[in-house]
Amino acid sequence: MMIIHGGRVLRPATFDAEPLDVIVDGDTIADLVAPASVRGEGARRVDASGKLLIPGLVNGHTHAQVTLARGVFDRYTLELYLNAMAWTGGRRTLEDKYVAAAVGAAELVRKGCTAAYDMFAEFPLPTAEGIDAVARAYRDVGMRVTIAPMIADRSFYQAIPGLLDMLPDDLRDAVLKIEYAPHSQTVAACRTIVQSWTWDRDCVRPALGPTIPHHCSDEFLVACRDLAAELDVGIQMHVAESKLQAIVGQRRYGKSLVAHLDALGLLGPHFCASHAIWIDADDRSRLARAGASIAHNPGSNFKLGSGMADLRRLLDSGLNVALGTDGCASSDNLNPYEAMRLASFVSRVGDHPVERWVSSREALHAATEGGARALGFERIGRIAPGYKADIVFIDLAALHYVPCNDVANQLVFCEDGTGVESVMIGGRLVLDHGRFTTIDPLKLRKQAEEAVARLSAQTREGRALSERLAPLVGRYCSGLAAEPHHVHQLWNSTGKPLAANEIKW
Ligand SMILES: [Zn+2]
Numbered sequence: 001m002m003i004i005h006g007g008r009v010l011r012p013a014t015f016d017a018e019p020l021d022v023i024v025d026g027d028t029i030a031d032l033v034a035p036a037s038v039r040g041e042g043a044r045r046v047d048a049s050g051k052l053l054i055p056g057l058v059n060g061h062t063h064a065q066v067t068l069a070r071g072v073f074d075r076y077t078l079e080l081y082l083n084a085m086a087w088t089g090g091r092r093t094l095e096d097k098y099v100a101a102a103v104g105a106a107e108l109v110r111k112g113c114t115a116a117y118d119m120f121a122e123f124p125l126p127t128a129e130g131i132d133a134v135a136r137a138y139r140d141v142g143m144r145v146t147i148a149p150m151i152a153d154r155s156f157y158q159a160i161p162g163l164l165d166m167l168p169d170d171l172r173d174a175v176l177k178i179e180y181a182p183h184s185q186t187v188a189a190c191r192t193i194v195q196s197w198t199w200d201r202d203c204v205r206p207a208l209g210p211t212i213p214h215h216c217s218d219e220f221l222v223a224c225r226d227l228a229a230e231l232d233v234g235i236q237m238h239v240a241e242s243k244l245q246a247i248v249g250q251r252r253y254g255k256s257l258v259a260h261l262d263a264l265g266l267l268g269p270h271f272c273a274s275h276a277i278w279i280d281a282d283d284r285s286r287l288a289r290a291g292a293s294i295a296h297n298p299g300s301n302f303k304l305g306s307g308m309a310d311l312r313r314l315l316d317s318g319l320n321v322a323l324g325t326d327g328c329a330s331s332d333n334l335n336p337y338e339a340m341r342l343a344s345f346v347s348r349v350g351d352h353p354v355e356r357w358v359s360s361r362e363a364l365h366a367a368t369e370g371g372a373r374a375l376g377f378e379r380i381g382r383i384a385p386g387y388k389a390d391i392v393f394i395d396l397a398a399l400h401y402v403p404c405n406d407v408a409n410q411l412v413f414c415e416d417g418t419g420v421e422s423v424m425i426g427g428r429l430v431l432d433h434g435r436f437t438t439i440d441p442l443k444l445r446k447q448a449e450e451a452v453a454r455l456s457a458q459t460r461e462g463r464a465l466s467e468r469l470a471p472l473v474g475r476y477c478s479g480l481a482a483e484p485h486h487v488h489q490l491w492n493s494t495g496k497p498l499a500a501n502e503i504k505w
Pocket of ligand 1: 063
C-alpha cells in the first residue's frame with residue numbers, strides 16, 4: 001500500500017481541489033481520505049505537500065512515426081504535409097521507430113500526459129515488429145497507449161481526383177511508385193498483429209487506423225469495420241480534417257465523409273474521428289447517435305491552417321470529445337496543456353455569446369475523461385477509488401500558481417507543462433521531481449540525433465521529389481478547395497475524373 005499525503009486533489013465534475021490523502025493499492029487508487037486520517041503502518045509514503053494532484057492527461061491523437069520530423073515544416077497545409085509523408089516517416093529502421101515513439105512518449109510524460117492514442121504508420125503496410133517497437137517504447141517510458149496502425153490502400157496522389165493527371169509525366173511516374181499494399185494484405189497483417197497481442201491491455205491496447213476515408217477503398221473500410229468488431233478493438237480515422245477532404249468526399253461519394261462512413265457501418269462507440277472540422281449538423285448527429293468520440297486537435301488545426309473544429313457544437317451534440325496534440329510534423333510540440341488552452345481560447349474567437357465559450361472545466365473534462373473513453377481505457381481520467389493511479393503532481397510553488405485562485409482556470413489558462421513535477425502511472429513514479437526513473441533522456445537524444453543524421457541522407461531523394469511536387473500539389477489542392485463550384489468540373493457525367501486539360505477553372 002502507498003499513501004500520497006499532504007496534497008490537494010482535483011475532484012471530478014467540479015474540478016475544484018480538496019486536501020485529501022490518496023491511498024494506492026498496486027496500480028489502483030483504493031481510497032481518498034481526510035488528510036493524515038490513515039496511518040498505514042508499513043505503507044510507502046509519498047509526500048505531496050504543496051502539490052496539486054490531478055489525473056494524468058490523455059492525448060487523443062498523435063503519430064509516433066513523425067516525432068523525428070519535428071520542426072521541419074513551417075507554412076505547410078495538410079496536403080503539403082501528406083505530399084511529404086514518404087520522407088518524413090519513411091526509411092525507418094525498427095530502432096528508429098522505437099526511438100521516435102520513446103521521444104514522443106517521454107515528452108508527453110514530461111508534460112503531464114499519461115496515455116495517448118497513437119496512429120502509427122508504416123509503409124507499405126504495418127508490421128508486427130514495427131508495432132511491437134512502438135509498444136515497447138511506450139512501455140519502457142511507462143505510459144499507457146492505444147496503438148492504431150495507420151493504414152490505407154490508396155496513396156495521397158491516388159486519393160485526390162485529378163491530381164495524378166495534372167502532374168508532368170516524370171513526376172506522375174515517380175509518385176505512382178508510392179504504393180500501399182493491397183487491402184487484403186494490410187487487413188491480414190492487422191489481424192495477425194491484434195491476434196498475437198501479448199501486451200497487457202490495461203497498458204498497451206491495439207486498435208485500427210484506416211487513415212482518411214477516401215484514402216481507403218470501400219472494401220477496405222468494410223474489412224476494417226468487420227475486423228474491429230471481431231477482435232473488439234477501436235477505430236480511429238482522420239475525418240474531414242481539411243476543406244479539400246470534405247469536397248473530395250462529396251464528389252467521390254455524393255455525400256459527406258461522415259455519411260459515407262455511416263453508410264458503411266463504421267460509426268459506433270468504438271469509433272473516434274480525429275479533427276472533424278468540416279462537418280455539418282447532420283454529421284454531428286450521426287456521430288453522436290453512434291456514440292462515437294472526436295479527437296479535437298486545435299494546435300494542429302492552427303498550424304496547418306486546416307480550419308477549426310467547432311468544439312461547442314460537438315459538445316452540444318452530445319459527442320464525447322478528447323483533446324489531442326497530433327504528431328510532431330503538424331503541431332509540433334506534444335503538450336496537452338496547450339491543447340486545453342487553445343481549445344478553450346479558440347472557442348471565443350468570433351461573435352459568440354459568452355455562454356458558448358468552452359470553459360476551463362469543459363477543456364479539463366475533454367483532456368481527462370473524454371480522452372479516456374476515446375482511447376478505450378475504462379478506469380483512467382479521474383482521481384477516484386477504483387481508477388488507475390495515474391496522477392500528475394503539479395508544483396503549486398510554480399509562479400503561474402502564485403497566487404492560486406482557481407485551480408481549473410489556472411491549469412488550463414496558465415499551465416504550460418513547467419509546473420509538472422512528478423508523474424505517477426499505475427502507481428509507479430515514472431517522472432520523479434523532474435527526473436525520469438524509466439528511461440535515459442540523454443541516451444534517447446543521442447539515438448534520435450544519430451537517426452536523423454542517417455535518415456536525412458537516406459531520404460534525400462524522397463525529400464527532393466516532394467519539394468518538386470509541393471508547388472504543383474499546393475496549387476492544385478488549394479484550387480480544388482477554394483470554390484466548391486470548381487469541383488463540379490473535375491468529373492465527367494459518369495463520375496470519371498477529367499484529365500488536366502479538360503478541367504475548366
Ligand atoms: Zn493525425
